[in-house]
Structure formats: structure tokens, C-alpha cells
Amino acid sequence: xxxxxxxxxxxxxxxxxxxxxxxxxxxxxxxxxxxxxxxxxxxxxxxxxxxxxxxxxxxxxxxxxxxxxxxxxxxxxxxxxxxxxxxxxxxxxxxxxxxxxxxxxxxxxxxxxxxxxxxxxxxxxxxxxxxxxxxxxxxxxxxxxxxxxxxxxxxxxxxxxxxxxxxxxxxxxxxxxxxxxxxxxxxxxxxxxxxxxxxxxxxxxxxxxxxxxxxxxxxxxxxxxxxxxxxxxxxxxxxxxxxxxxxxxxxxxxxxxxxxxxxxxxxxxxxxxxxxxxxxxxxxxxxxxxxxxxxxxxxxxxxxxxxxxxxxxxxxxxxxxxxxxxxxxxxxxxxxxxxxxxxxxxxxxxxxxxxxxxxxxxxxxxxxxxxxxxxxxxxxxxxxxxxxxxxxxxxxxxxxxxxxxxxxxxxxxxxxxxxxxxxxxxxxxxxxxxxxxxxxxxxxxxxxxxxxxxxxxxxxxxxxxxxxxxxxxxxx
Amino acid sequence: xxxxxxxxxxxxxxxxxxxxxxxxxxxxxxxxxxxxxxxxxxxxxxxxxxxxxxxxxxxxxxxxxxxxxxxxxxxxxxxxxxxxxxxxxxxxxxxxxxxxxxxxxxxxxxxxxxxxxxxxxxxxxxxxxxxxxxxxxxxxxxxxxxxxxxxxxxxxxxxxxxxxxxxxxxxxxxxxxxxxxxxxxxxxxxxxxxxxxxxxxxxxxxxxxxxxxxxxxxxxxxxxxxxxxxxxxxxxxxxxxxxxxxxxxxxxxxxxxxxxxxxxxxxxxxxxxxxxxxxxxxxxxxxxxxxxxxxxxxxxxxxxxxxxxxxxxxx
Numbered sequence: 001x002x003x004x005x006x007x008x009x010x011x012x013x014x015x016x017x018x019x020x021x022x023x024x025x026x027x028x029x030x031x032x033x034x035x036x037x038x039x040x041x042x043x044x045x046x047x048x049x050x051x052x053x054x055x056x057x058x059x060x061x062x063x064x065x066x067x068x069x070x071x072x073x074x075x076x077x078x079x080x081x082x083x084x085x086x087x088x089x090x091x092x093x094x095x096x097x098x099x100x101x102x103x104x105x106x107x108x109x110x111x112x113x114x115x116x117x118x119x120x121x122x123x124x125x126x127x128x129x130x131x132x133x134x135x136x137x138x139x140x141x142x143x144x145x146x147x148x149x150x151x152x153x154x155x156x157x158x159x160x161x162x163x164x165x166x167x168x169x170x171x172x173x174x175x176x177x178x179x180x181x182x183x184x185x186x187x188x189x190x191x192x193x194x195x196x197x198x199x200x201x202x203x204x205x206x207x208x209x210x211x212x213x214x215x216x217x218x219x220x221x222x223x224x225x226x227x228x229x230x231x232x233x234x235x236x237x238x239x240x241x242x243x244x245x246x247x248x249x250x251x252x253x254x255x256x257x258x259x260x261x262x263x264x265x266x267x268x269x270x271x272x273x274x275x276x277x278x279x280x281x282x283x284x285x286x287x288x289x290x291x292x293x294x295x296x297x298x299x300x301x302x303x304x305x306x307x308x309x310x311x312x313x314x315x316x317x318x319x320x321x322x323x324x325x326x327x328x329x330x331x332x333x334x335x336x337x338x339x340x341x342x343x344x345x346x347x348x349x350x351x352x353x354x355x356x357x358x359x360x361x362x363x364x365x366x367x368x369x370x371x372x373x374x375x376x377x378x379x380x381x382x383x384x385x386x387x388x389x390x391x392x393x394x395x396x397x398x399x400x401x402x403x404x405x406x407x408x409x410x411x412x413x414x415x416x417x418x419x420x421x422x423x424x425x426x427x428x429x430x431x432x433x434x435x436x437x438x439x440x441x442x443x444x445x446x447x448x449x450x451x452x453x454x455x456x457x458x459x460x461x462x463x464x465x466x467x468x469x470x471x472x473x474x475x476x
Numbered sequence: 477x478x479x480x481x482x483x484x485x486x487x488x489x490x491x492x493x494x495x496x497x498x499x500x501x502x503x504x505x506x507x508x509x510x511x512x513x514x515x516x517x518x519x520x521x522x523x524x525x526x527x528x529x530x531x532x533x534x535x536x537x538x539x540x541x542x543x544x545x546x547x548x549x550x551x552x553x554x555x556x557x558x559x560x561x562x563x564x565x566x567x568x569x570x571x572x573x574x575x576x577x578x579x580x581x582x583x584x585x586x587x588x589x590x591x592x593x594x595x596x597x598x599x600x601x602x603x604x605x606x607x608x609x610x611x612x613x614x615x616x617x618x619x620x621x622x623x624x625x626x627x628x629x630x631x632x633x634x635x636x637x638x639x640x641x642x643x644x645x646x647x648x649x650x651x652x653x654x655x656x657x658x659x660x661x662x663x664x665x666x667x668x669x670x671x672x673x674x675x676x677x678x679x680x681x682x683x684x685x686x687x688x689x690x691x692x693x694x695x696x697x698x699x700x701x702x703x704x705x706x707x708x709x710x711x712x713x714x715x716x717x718x719x720x721x722x723x724x725x726x727x728x729x730x731x732x733x734x735x736x737x738x739x740x741x742x743x744x745x746x747x748x749x750x751x752x753x754x755x756x757x758x759x760x761x762x763x764x765x766x767x768x769x770x771x772x773x774x775x776x777x778x779x780x781x782x783x784x785x786x787x788x789x790x791x
Contacts, residue, residue: 020687026531029482033530034523041503044523052686054538054677054693186784187724187759194727198699255677262679266567266639288580359734 001036002028008067009050011225015063016232017056023049039068055252059232066225069213117143118166122174125199137206140166147214158211163204172200234466238320239436246319252465253323254361257330260473264334274298304336305402305429305475310389312407313342313373314380320436321406322364323465325350327472328404329360336400341393342367343385346375349393380410382448383417390420397427402475405433405456409442409449416448421455431455434462434471482531483668490653490664499529499556499670515544515551516705524692525552534650534671536635536689541676542738543694546633549672553629558670561624562631563617565638571645575655576619583607608659618646622655622665629670635685636675643685646673650688697739699726705739710746720757721746724783728769731782737769745769759784 009019027049034045043064051060117139124132144165145158175196215224233252236245280296309328311321325340332338339351348371353363425431433456442449453459462468487495500506507522528535537545553560586607621630653665702722729736745768770776
């Protein structure tokens with residue numbers, strides 16, 4: 001067990017979850033005091049001792065399913081070694097616990113017709129019986145996934161294939177119709193739909209688990225762990241996120257910006273103490289007989305920077321720009337002023353969209369519709385954008401302004417106009433360039449970062465939320 | 477593996493004469509005890525509580541507001557018949573409010589009262605020993621929990637509100653169950669108290685703190701569990717209505733709202749519907765009572781648009 005635990009923790013660390021030595025020891029101790037025949041108890045135990053952040057639970061669950069598959073629970077005895085065998089009364093338990101899936105596997109070759117299978121799944125979903133659902137999922141995988149031994153895949157393809165053959169949408173529709181009475185009102189219908197969706201999600205999860213377990217049998221835990229490993233939300237590459245990951249990022253952004261704001265506000269308040277507040281100090285000294293034991297200070301008034309954000313919102317980097325705008329505006333109380341500009345080949349100020357809006361996400365969503373950013377052909381033109389910005393807004397820059405430029409500097413072979421950036425640099429306090437591309441891609445093809453770089457205080461690779469948060473935190 | 481049982485080891489370190497008995501036999505026992513005290517737990521919650529007791533470690537409970545984190549600590553205290561000592565954290569909380577404070581007024585009084593007329597012979601040394609005795613100390617919640625001789629449960633509520641520096645004050649208690657006071661020496665716990673920390677996750681807690689705790693994430697309950705919670709906490713509600721309420725709330729939580737309805741708000745809503753004498757939820761009821769579940773006008777607007785969309789344009 002200890003070996004297995006060690007390997008499992010190794011996998012968690014590779015996936016990005018920080019597990020310290022003392023947490024490892026805690027887990028080992030905790031495993032000694034629990035009833036190992038229960039898989040779910042082991043899962044909770046390991047989660048409680050190893051994972052200390054709610055956002056990491058998803059990655060933990062994936063790794064756990066791979067390392068401690070339900071199926072291999074049958075052979076738990078040999079897996080766990082002496083510890084379990086010592087408690088003889090537990091001997092029988094692993095067998096019974098795993099009987100459900102075991103049976104299901106045995107029945108994998110039954111001669112159910114496609115219709116019968118679908119019917120069986122439908123009934124399992126309606127009644128909400130996990131056991132029946134599991135058996136159905138197993139059956140569906142045997143029938144439809146067409147799994148081939150030894151292929152180094154993570155199983156998404158098999159999942160897709162199984163779901164398509166099952167015609168999952170039709171199943172969901174049937175569920176809705178099965179629960180809604182005729183002439184039900186809108187609310188009831190909506191609830192039925194949500195309910196159906198939740199059940200279908202359950203079925204999907206069951207199928208995915210089944211596929212994973214078969215893959216584990218085929219290729220072993222460690223090999224599979226590598227294929228199914230998913231980066232933590234804060235480590236996702238913003239530019240290459242798919243739709244689901246994008247939704248994850250959106251969800252991660254709000255708490256992230258809230259935390260950042262709290263942290264910065266605290267830092268600001270505690271950063272330096274102002275001069276001694278005599279009045280307050282004397283008042284305090286009254287309780288110690290006039291001896292000023294407890295000095296009081298005036299709160300400090302550090303200068304807040306002014307921020308100008310100039311963001312490329314053309315297709316390739318749009319999502320990155322949206323995240324940055326969201327983050328900067330979420331902590332706008334940390335700056336004396338934030339002005340935002342977006343461009344493709346024309347440039348438009350979007351600060352007004354953020355005025356009086358409670359949630360920056362709403363404003364960010366409106367940028368696409370309301371900002372006038374396309375002047376010519378809709379391909380990014382950094383030179384043109386800089387020219388417009390320089391003409392209209394350069395006069396507003398002062399020695400307290402920081403300019404942030406977001407973009408990949410892929411200029412579609414237009415003119416660079418780097419000399420304008422030099423002038424902006426001269427007027428402002430600092431110019432930073434955030435590039436969402438990996439450093440190795442810079443200056444390849446039509447990327448002209450090196451033309452602008454000499455006039456920036458720093459050019460920073462910024463691909464993940466973690467990097468973005470670190471940078472914005474430094475800025476304030 | 478012949479390592480000492482964690483409880484034995486801790487008892488030895490604290491110099492206790494006997495190892496305090498384990499409070500719960502199994503996760504199932506925890507679940508049962510909590511249920512008797514009107515707290516419906518699930519397997520994860522019960523297991524972590526069991527582990528916390530068995531390993532003598534604090535529990536860090538995290539999750540959205542209003543999912544019963546504080547109620548959990550209260551229910552555990554009730555179920556083991558312990559006194560709940562609560563430290564509510566806030567920004568600016570410091571040592572003198574969390575740990576202990578010297579009662580300097582009383583110390584001053586002692587110095588002045590102890591000076592006999594004419595004779596100035598009192599030894600400074602005696603006096604110093606005297607005024608830094610436990611008698612002149614005001615125990616704040618953390619010290620109180622450590623030095624208590626009756627069974628206690630310590631709840632450090634909303635620990636994410638204190639500054640990083642203050643967090644460090646708690647580390648010694650969390651891992652060693654002792655408090656070091658420079659003038660007095662070390663105060664060790666006389667028993668092994670159960671310790672809960674709750675956090676709403678408004679900021680990252682330090683690694684050091686997290687490492688010392690077991691972590692429990694309490695999210696929104698499943699429809700089934702929420703239904704059971706409603707049934708157990710709202711008298712006179714039918715199970716059909718409870719189920720329906722739980723489902724409506726789940727649908728609401730799936731929307732992108734500023735503040736999703738919490739369990740306590742769900743209970744308020746359920747009570748309202750019972751008072752109104754409803755057996756079933758219709759569109760009008762929801763429209764009329766949505767403000768009990770949602771606290772932002774924009775959320776209410778969005779929810780009525782999403783959930784009750786069709787009824788409007790037709791009318």
C-alpha cells in the first residue's frame with residue numbers, strides 16, 4: 001500500500017498538486033486507521049490529507065480513478081498487502097464490494113439488442129439506481145466503444161463513440177418527456193430538463209469511468225495517468241483552451257480576481273506606516289497613565305498608478321485580452337484610473353463599458369458587440385493601432401501612467417511603427433508587453449516582438465491565469 | 477510499520493496520563509450522531525470528522541457561504557457533549573484578542589496595593605513573579621480552548637479574514653496543541669480538543685496552515701441530501717414539496733449568478749412556502765418569493781428570465 005501511495009502522490013505532484021512530505025506521512029497514517037475495504041472511504045481519506053484546495057479536487061479525482069480503479073478493488077487483498085489480511089474480519093468485504101461491476105463485466109457479451117440496452121439504461125436513469133446504471137454503462141462500452149488494446153489514448157475518443165452510438169440526446173429527450181406531465185408550466189419543464197441533464201451527466205461519468213478502467217487494465221495506471229492528466233485551471237494555456245476548458249477558466253477567473261483584490265488591498269494598507277498620529281497616541285496613552293506605550297500611526301497614502309490597457313482583440317488572442325481586461329478592472333480600486341482600449345486594425349476606447357458595471361464580466365461580454373475596432377480588413381495591424389492611440393491619447397499619458405499592451409505582435413506584415421511606442425515609453429512611467437504566445441514562437445512568421453521589445457520595460461510571456469495573476473499583482 | 481498511534485503520540489508529547497478515548501467508532505457512527513443533532517452529513521463529511529478525531533488533527537472546512545460549515549462544528553460539539561469555543565476572525569485580529577492578554581490594570585493595582593506604607597522593601601523579583609502569573613492573564617479563545625479541562629470543540633471561524641501574520645499565531649496550536657507564553661512558559665492542552673477552521677476562500681491560506689489540517693470541501697448538497705435537510709429542518713413540509721424545492725434550487729445554482737442560493741436560504745424559502753400553505757410550486761409562487769433565495773436584483777432578473785421565460789412573452 002505504501003508503495004502504491006507513493007506512486008499515487010508522485011502522479012498528483014506531476015499533475016500540479018503540491019503535496020508536502022508531512023502530508024504524505026499524514027496520508028499513510030490515515031490509511032492505517034480506516035477500513036480499507038471501502039473504496040469511497042479511501043478516496044475521502046486521501047483527498048482530506050493530500051488535497052488542500054477545492055480547485056484541485058477534479059485533478060485528484062481523475063488520478064484516483066486511474067490508480068484505484070473499482071475493478072482492481074477485487075484484487076485489493078494482494079494490493080494492500082499485510083495490513084488488510086491482518087484484520088481477518090475484513091477479508092470478505094472487498095469481494096462483496098466489487099461484486100456489482102464484476103457481474104457487469106461477466107455480462108458484457110450478452111445478446112441484448114441495441115433497443116433493449118437503450119431501454120435498460122433509460123429505466124436505470126429514471127429510477128436512479130446506480131448499480132443498474134453501472135451495468136448498463138459497462139454493457140454500452142463493450143458494445144460500442146470498439147476499444148483496441150495498446151493504443152496510447154486517453155479514452156475521449158472511445159467516450160465520444162459510445163455516446164454517439166447510444167444516441168444520448170434522444171435518451172435525454174425521453175427523460176424529459178418521461179417526467180414532465182402534459183401542460184406543465186415553464187418552471188416544471190425547466191426543472192425536468194435540468195434533472196435529465198444531471199442524470200445524463202451521471203451516465204456519461206459512469207461510461208467514462210468504465211472506459212478508463214478498461215484502459216488501466218490494458219496499459220497500467222501510470223501510462224494511463226499520463227494520457228488523462230489534465231492541467232489545473234490556473235495552468236491552462238489560454239490561447240489553446242477548448243470550449244470546456246474556456247468555461248473552466250471563466251469560472252476560475254472570478255474568485256481569482258477577488259482574491260487578488262483582497263490581497264492587494266491588504267498589502268497596500270500594511271505596506272508602510274505613515275507618520276505618528278499624535279492625537280490618537282495621546283488618547284491611547286490615557287489608559288496607561290499618560291505614558292505613550294502604544295504608538296499610533298496615520299494610514300499611509302501610497303500613490304496609485306494609472307493604467308492604460310491596449311488589447312488586441314482579433315480572433316487569435318481575443319480570449320486572452322478578455323481575461324486580462326476582466327482582471328484589471330476587477331481590481332480597478334487598486335489603481336487611480338484604468339482606461340481600456342481594444343484594437344484589431346482600428347482602435348477604440350472601451351472604458352465607458354466598464355463604468356458603473358458591477359461585474360466586469362458583463363462589460364467584457366459587450367466589447368465584441370459595441371467596440372468599433374475594425375477599420376479595414378479585420379487583420380491585426382499593430383502599427384495602425386499605435387498610430388491611432390498616439391494621435392488621440394498620447395497627450396493623456398503622464399509620468400504616473402503605466403501602459404500595458406496585450407497581444408502576440410503578429411502584425412500580418414504591416415508596418416510596425418515602433419518609433420511611436422518609443423515616444424509612448426518616453427511619456428509614460430512604464431510600458432509592459434504581455435505576449436500570450438510561448439517564448440519560442442516569438443519572432444517567427446509575422447511576429448515582430450523584437451521590433452517593439454527595445455521600447456518596452458519588459459516583454460512578458462503570459463499564457464496562463466497563474467502568470468497573468470502574478471503580473472497584475474506586481475503591477476498594483 | 478510499527479509507528480505509534482497518532483493519538484498516543486500526541487498524548488505522550490502533551491504529558492497526559494492516559495490517552496483520551498476515541499470519540500467515534502466509525503464514519504457511520506459520526507453520521508448517526510450528527511443526524512441526531514439535526515445535521516445531515518454525507519459520507520465525505522462524516523469520514524473527515526472521523527479521521528480528525530482518530531488522527532488528532534484540525535479540520536479546515538472550505539466552501540461557499542451558507543453550506544453549513546459553522547453548523548457542522550456546532551453539531552459536532554453537541555453530539556460529543558462538548559463546549560463550543562468560537563473565535564470569530566476579522567481583519568485586524570491580533571494576539572491580544574485571539575490568544576491572551578496581560579491584564580495590566582490589575583497588574584498596576586497589584587503593584588500599588590502591594591506597596592506597604594513607608595516600607596519599600598518588597599523584592600522586585602517576587603513582584604515580577606507575582607504579576608506575571610496566570611491570575612493576571614486574560615485568556616482569549618485559543619488559550620481558553622487549550623487550557624480547558626472539560627471537553628471542548630474549538631471553532632476558528634472565517635480564518636481567511638485574518639492577515640497572514642495572525643495566521644501564524646495559530647500554527648503552534650494546530651500542530652502541537654500548546655501555546656508558548658514568554659513570561660509563563662508553555663501551556664499544554666489537558667486533553668485533545670477537536671478543532672475546526674472555516675474559510676470562505678476569499679484568499680489563499682498559507683501552506684503552513686493547510687499542511688497542518690485535514691481538508692474538507694463542503695459544496696452545495698445533492699438534490700437528495702438537500703431534500704432530506706429540508707425535511708428534517710422544516711416542520712410540516714411534505715416530501716414532494718421538499719423534493720421540488722431542492723430541484724428548483726439546483727436549477728438556480730446552475731445559472732451564472734452573483735450569489736447562488738445557500739442551504740440556509742433554501743430553508744427560509746421552504747418555511748415561507750409552508751407558511752403560505754403551498755403543496756406545489758407554480759410560476760407565480762416563484763416570482764413572488766424569489767427574493768428570499770436571491771439577494772441581488774440582477775440575479776433575480778436573470779433567474780426569472782431563465783426559469784420563467786415562456787410565461788412572459790405569451791402574457
